[in-house]
Amino acid sequence: MENGKIRWGIVSTAKIGREKVIPGIQRSRTGIAAAIASRSPVVARDAASELGIEKAYGSYEELLSDPDIDAIYNPLPNHLHVPVTLQAVEAGKHVLCEKPIALNAKEAEQLRALPKDRLVAEGFMVRAHPQWIKAREIVRSGELGELKAIQAFFSFFNTDPENIRNLPGLGGGALLDIGCYTMLAGRYFFDAEPQRVVSLIDRDPEFGVDRITSAMMDFGGGRHLNFTVSTQLTPFQRFQLVGTQKRLEIVIPVNAPQGEAVPLRLDDGSILGDGSAETLTIPPCDQYAELVDVFGRAISGEAPLPYGVEDAIQNMKILDAVFASADKGGWIEIK
Known part of the structure; x- marks a missing residue:
């Protein structure tokens, strides 16, 4: 954490991230948009420059291995929500994943096996x-x-x-x-x-x-x-x-x-x-800033996470x- 704020890494340059969630992180009280990744280094650098993000990575794996990143926002296409969330948690990150959390409940149930000290939530900003x-x-x-x-x-x-x-x-x-x-x-x-x-x-x-x-x-x-x-x-x-x-x-x-x-x-x-x-x-x-702060307060231990993996499985x-x-x-x- 930097100055008591959670350092966020954003997996992909998806439109929802660029236009909604990243600005929300930047307006939040608890978070910093610290890094962004794309499969293309050029695309990642361009997005980082446009959005005022410090680090840009040319692969998702590079971002997930960055020890300075506390939490990941996953706005990838739906079929990659569970696989990349699993990878991120295994790399020691907390994950806020775009909805829907999975393609179906069976796939979402894989998230139950993750370490309980890493938080995972479905990104229902509403x-x-x-x-x-x-x-x-x-x-x-x-x-x-x-x-x-x-x-x-x-x-x-x-x-x-x-x-x-x-x-x-x-x-x-x-x-x-x-x-x-x-x-x-x-x-x-x-x-x-x-x-x-x-x-x-x-x-x-x-x-x-x-x-x-x-x-x-x-x-x-x-x-x-x-x-x-x-x-x-x-x-x-x-x-x-x-x-x-x-x-x-x-x-x-x-x-x-x-x-x-x-x-x-x-x-x-x-x-x-x-x-x-x-x-x-x-x-x-x-x-989106409000959602980031709900998740951020849960990461820092200030408040419990109101909706976690079981809630996401029930939705599916x-x-x-x-x-x-x-x-x-x-x-x-x-x-």
Whole structure:
């Protein structure tokens, strides 16, 4: 650690790292973006120069062997999440890995064998954003009455045949890329685990990946999560948390603008068409910086890690069940 801060190494020059997570590390209170690696030394040096990072490596192995690096951020394509995370922990590093943690639960379960003194977490920045934290506080306060239904929609349009989201061998498709957020909303806001799921998937005939996935999850006690995600629809995202007394709308639930205020809408439904909605403004923040600080405080021992390997495995079990339901054409129990 340098001046009490965690020195981060970033594996690859992926767009999410360059544009979101590395700036988040640099804005965080606990971390320093100290090194970046690419399979190309030139690409690594260019990225380091552009982002103001001290060290650049021409291979992932060089970065992982650097004794000055405390933690690794892994934004590689989905099929490399587990292999490189295993390598990083074996090299003595803590790892924050992009979602989804793996291609399936069986692969994710390999992470259980890692040394417990090295922390591994799945990079769901939304759980560190004050808007999700505030929304759950409202749910827990009882202001919505009993939270009974969550409706989540998340879509964008991408038909680039070279994009990793359209390559099935690399873990592409809507469910793994963005459906993981909608599923997570149910676990987070219901404070419970889904018991069973039924789903419907439409696959792109050329790419073979799921381009529209819809599902209903039963959380027990009459609590339902319904979601639709798509990689080939008009860009849109919105989550509705609907209780017996009020509903809460998260307007930009996933891609909240870094450094900008965002609204929550609380509505008792007394005037239809949002006429009775009250807007709650969440102050500006950088949810990636917040996530880095959550992980950083866990590394330094200041606070426990709220979501670790077991949480990530559970996420994959649920996503596996969504795929299995579509294949079966009926309900799948989640165990």
